[in-house]
Amino acid sequence: VESLEKLAQRTSDVIKPGRTHLRDALPVTMGQEFSAYADAFKHNLSLLEGVLPYVKELPIGGTAVGTGINAHPRFGELVVDELRRQTGVDFKVAESRFRAMRLLSDLVALSSVLRTTAIDLIRLCQDLRLMFSGPFTAIGEIDIPQEVAGSSIMPGKTNPVTVEAAMLAAAQVVGLDTANSYANLYGEFELSMAVPLIGYNIVTQIQLLREALQKMETYVINRIVPLRERARELAEKSPALVTVISPIIGYDKASQVALKITQGMSIRQALRELGFSEDEINKILNLERLVKPGIPAKEK
The missing domain is CATH 1.10.40 (Ribonucleotide Reductase Protein R1; domain 1)
Structure with a gap:
């Protein structure tokens, strides 16, 4: 978010053509475009912060079917206290152990936020690829220095490989979210059987998004060079x-x-x-x- 906000600030005076349906539209500033994505990721962070308290609710103490049979009445409370002490995470006993054992909706909601973030990342990457396209026969409104050689047969050709790698990682996050949604359907009556799959997928989603976002920040967002004259020339036409x-x-x-x-x-x-x-x-x-x-x- 901070890197996109800084990029929006340093391109706030770069006039370029807006585009709708990939057709010429009224002018915007490059900063206005990037500010939209900064706000989108800020919004995603708010969504994440909103869902995390529910993910921290644990059904510990529900034992077999949520009733707590064969466990001390304070078992869940004491275990959660120890988990909080050891991890520093504000876990708590689920208000309804029956719900938390039967339905994994909170985990699916977390996965959904990760999917939304991934989709916004793909949208950003698609725009960057188009803005970087060219340099002479396409849009060519930005340069991304130090992108690696992208062709084994065309000398000097550079491709937006970091951007495209981030898109593929984000696509995988979206796919895993679909699996998580289906997995939450699997289970009958008192217990869901999908925790292993959803848990594994969410960890993978987080790892993929973290890596993609970090690489995008370091190798793309912080290095973008606006081609001011080219962008203005297109806007004037x-x-x-x-x-x-x-x-x-x-x-x-x-x-x-x-x-x-x-x-x-x-x-x-x-x-x-x-x-x-x-x-x-x-x-x-x-x-x-x-x-x-x-x-x-x-x-x-």
């Missing part, structure tokens, strides 16, 4: 910029202007044909203004 004048000329006419732009006319020329002065055009196409709220075309 986006036909979606006509959206700025649609409050004045209407959606249909703005669509006609956008069509002219896609056919090769510059947006400046299109605005001139609509009767806008050079000062008005400069104001309308002020990209720094277009990444903020409001209706620029109606501002005096």
